[in-house]
Amino acid sequence: MKKNFPMSRAGWTRRGVLGASGAAMAAGLLTKPSTLFAAEPIKTAGIYTVPVEQQWVSRIHKAAEAAQAKGEVTYTFSENTANTDYPRVMREYAEQGVKLIVGEIFGVEQEAREVTLEYPDVAFLMGSSFLEDPAYPNLAVFDNYIQDASYLSGIIAGSMTKSGNIGMVGGFPIPEVNRLMHAFMAGAKEMNPDITFQVSFIGSWFDPPKAKETAFAMIENGADVLYAERFGVSDAAQEKGILAIGNVIDTQPDYPETVVASALWHFEPTFNAALAKVQDGTFEADNYGKYSFMKEGGCSLAPLGTFEGKVPAEAMALVEKREAAIKAGEYTVEINDEEPKSS
Incomplete structure (x- = not known):
């Protein structure tokens, strides 16, 4: 379900219900x-x-x-x-x-x-x-409405997977996580509409060991690219020799042979x-x-760094085309706050 920004959360409870008192x-x-x-x-x-x-x-x-x-x-x-x-x-x-x-x-x-x-x-x-x-x-x-950058990182992920199986580990299935995952998935499907996704939430904002174990299970189940919404996921990818996509910050300096790209929040x-x-x-x-939207300077795709020249040219051409259109207001990445599911 597509939601336009700003959207109401009047009927949604996250970890507490907003009352009308005051x-x-x-x-x-x-x-x-x-x-x-x-x-x-x-x-x-x-x-x-x-x-x-x-x-x-x-x-x-x-x-x-x-x-x-x-x-x-x-x-x-x-x-x-x-x-x-x-x-x-x-x-x-x-x-x-x-x-x-x-x-x-x-x-x-x-x-x-x-x-x-x-x-x-x-x-x-x-x-x-x-x-x-x-x-x-x-x-x-x-x-953090950084769905624009998440979508672009998904295009890159979709071009890098060989198995067509991508694992996604998140903290909680809440709007600010869900919308980034959906945007990432939409980008990946631009390159291959038949890609399947394993989606799991660890129920914590900061539990790297649990995120790592969840990622290991996805790798065992065929994932060759991981979406690292939480810390710990890229560690699993590095240990198993597969690729990862970062979120919010650029962790490639810590995982130079693992993290291909990251959606950055500014x-x-x-x-x-x-x-x-x-x-x-x-x-x-x-x-x-x-102010988190790409056209406001609130998000961007991190430089490819060690993966410069290793991402298929077709994917990079699409990234450049979409990025220009997003900044010009000619292309809108869907905001979907519903909980993503494994496919």
Whole structure:
């Protein structure tokens, strides 16, 4: 099922149901306070539920560090924050005078949103499975809509498999994972419509050993290319001498003979857009997901590096054609948030 962006998640529950509480408090809470204007670096904090080395979070961390290096923010962060502790850490940073808090509230949607109402002068930029809500006027949401780059990486994968069997290991079957897998599969089928896929989710955002074991099972079942949505998958591919496609970050330097290509997420456009709003006092409830699109500079296909010249010319020609069309707005990669299935 194709969904246009932005899409509603009104009927979908991820790891918590977003309630409607707090709507009565919305009136007057967002005032564009003068405290959001900054003649000096904006005090910024990141709150992450996993280590900053984890793929997804590392991109947010990298963008914040880049802004700090340019003197635009002062940046501190907390990693490995349990969902049960997340609201408390939000409050602690807000009480310390932090003006921009960035993170991911997927596992604590309702509680986190209620915290934002307590600090109307603080801007919250949070990864979320739900859209913005005017009832929480100082909370903007984002997600990694990098389906454009995932689709291009799928074209390359489809041209590299000899068995026509591709294994795909994900964390959880949630929209931000599902849409990337579907885009990847669509790209692979551009090269060979008869390709089959093994799809599995490990039920964790950071469990490399489990991802590795799942990948081993797929290799035993005939996969000769793996989609590494999680850490650990490329380790299995390397040990068994097959190929892998990366996700969110470029891991080819660590697996030079294994990782052919990667779909990269660039959080800088998202972060910079929010920062500009904080700086001029106009930050408000909004959906920043669009800044992850390729035409916004939010994603790209990593350089082929050691695989330069090893990918079939036909595939690279199609990649170049589609990439140009995507950037020009002439080709749209389908956004499909439904759970992918093995074929």
